[in-house]
Amino acid sequence: MTSKLPEGWARATLGEIGRYLNGRGFKKSEWSTSGRPIIRIQNLTGSGSRFNYFEGDLAEEHTARPGDLLISWAATLGVYIWPGPEGAVNQHIFKVESFIDQHFHRYLVEYSLDHLSRNMHGSGMVHITRGRFDKTPVAIPPIAEQRRIVEALDDHLSRLDVAVSGLELSERRERLLADSLVARAVTGRLLVESDGLGSGIELRDKILAERSRRVSRRRATPVPPGAEFPAGIPDHWVVVSVDELTSAIEYGTSTKTGELEQESDVPVLRMGNLQSGSIDVASLKYLPATHEDVHKLLLADGDLLFNRTNSAELVGKSAVYHAALGPMTFASYLIRCQFVSGVEPEWVNLVINSPYGRKYVSAVASQQVGQANVNGKKLAAMPIPLPSTAEQRAILAELGLRRDRSKQLRQLTNQVKDRAVALRRSMLAAALSGKLAPQDSNDEPASVLMERIKVQQVPSKVRRTRSIALQGANKSSTYVKEELPL
Missing domain, CATH: 3.90.220.20 (DNA methylase specificity domains)
Known part of the structure; x- marks a missing residue:
């Protein structure tokens, strides 16, 4: 974030702009074949699509509904909008209750996690505690500008995501082609002509x-x-x-x-x-x-x-x-x-x-x-x-040529994906420093929003005598800090 904030913006920390509810640890004996799917990190990252299920009663803080914001904070770090269905949040995942615009919150956490991970040494993010996460500084624009930023980012990043998805599809096809080439090679279907090879x-x-x-x-x-x-x-x-x-x-x-x-x-x-x-x-x-x-x-x-x-x-x-x-x-x-x-x-x-x-x-x-x-x-x-020996050599040579071309394609794909990551990072940096969407002097200053958030975090006995609602932001509730490793 820039040292000088745009007009109407305010300084805050990640811990001040939301409530982060840790998931529940589900015992193997609690797994079922029906009920709510248990949302694990691999279900968020896409590395695994299989679910275990839970049929018992579940606290609201451990229940994820379509559209909820979730953060994986162990092993693989990331922030996601849960697409559904209603599920049970597993341990090592935060369900987030945003005190600001939820989609802006998501981009803010994505940028912050990326920045933290690139500035760590050794084994990296495993050493970041819940306390450090909560204290990570962020810049908050007015709520109306948050929504303008989200609209601009959604437009730019959706096109970037389509391009990256196309690259990933090409990679999957390339892997299937590689398997197909090997199968064709060892069954004599790779060479166009094998006459005269013995x-x-x-x-x-x-x-x-x-x-x-x-x-x-x-x-x-x-x-x-x-x-x-x-x-x-x-x-x-x-x-x-x-x-x-x-x-x-x-x-x-x-x-x-x-x-x-x-x-x-x-x-x-x-x-x-x-x-x-x-x-x-x-x-x-x-x-x-x-x-x-x-x-x-x-x-x-x-x-x-x-x-x-x-x-x-x-x-x-x-x-x-x-x-x-x-x-x-x-x-x-x-x-x-x-x-x-x-x-x-x-x-x-x-x-x-x-x-x-x-x-x-x-x-x-x-x-x-x-x-x-x-x-x-x-x-x-x-x-x-x-x-024959000659045909073995001919097949191996042809397969080597095709693998070399495939390797070159993978290298090019990886270069483009790296550029896409850098472009996404630069877009987020621009957006979160006020350079992507216009400012409007008529917007309610973010300092007013942050004051309402602070009042909302006052202990419940005090809050009952001062019922103050967050206007124009998402539903919120009491914020409880706890020290957990990230």
Whole structure:
């Protein structure tokens, strides 16, 4: 806010312009399948649309009706107009009773939260208490000007919101297209022309002949596919098992790892290092270079790592190690697959991470306490559609080109969204400093409104002898301060 206020404006704090009623904590035993929906933060942010319900009696302060102003004050901070239906306000959400124009109040809180969050250090907003929120300074225009500002902001920001919604729709379509591209790739529907690239059937025969010479007697007879591949493939392809394509399948080291102590220490890849089909080296643990497991389990270029134990959603993710990352080994929750010649490791990785690979993993995973597991035998039996080596490479190259274009589109979309956020911020700043809507000298000064608000907050015994109504503002009631973390 500017240091000098426009004519007719007044200084105040967020705590002075409204009553903030904290939601109710609902026990799991109180959840129901009918009644009022329990409004949680994810229902406000859009990150979750599923509701739990509450059928019991509910205090008015915990009841949200269509049009009520709600503030989420934990984890994700934001301010929202509740669209309905009538619901029960969960803890970590404020129901707001505005002493000023409710829609102006909403914009004021949005701007204030954004300003506070950008001026915090460390972990940010989690350290802002209810007291700090209440004491946040704001500038209040006359009630009539509040409504003119809201009208101007609604006009400008609605068009901005439409543009952002269009960008978000494009992002959702792009994600669907990305999934579709992978599905088309692993079922032979991505390339326009594949004639002359050879046969997967011929490749399988060569692989099995080579495999019989290279693998140990124990694995001389490969495990066949443990399930049918759940989609059609070209006639010149064939479905094989992971085992038929590999010269070795083995578990990683169970030795306790630690932080880097010597420059020669070797990184140990763990399940968290497998992200979105690739290896992420942002967080690593190490073993001494002299450790016997480092020598025995040192990764080679093209080794595929498969996550055998994780949550049900994440078990079975995989990635390919490349020598450019430097010497590395791998932990026991990962399985290494080494392939015979003719097999592109990235092709198998693509299939495993595709919707069809995820379907197989989901079908064979065994559930343990809070974890899912897919052991080496089940991985060995995973069905893999096999085109020729040349066609594997052609499909991977085409998919790479399309992913590069998609990445460029995402980067451009993110840049435009960042600009939209900055534009929204600048519009709010202009509006809340009196630069977006005209001032009118005939408006009742905001100082008069603030005096009425102060009188309204006088304890009830005094207020009964001085019944003073807020003219032109929203319904209000006694304001009670309480110290809560925001």
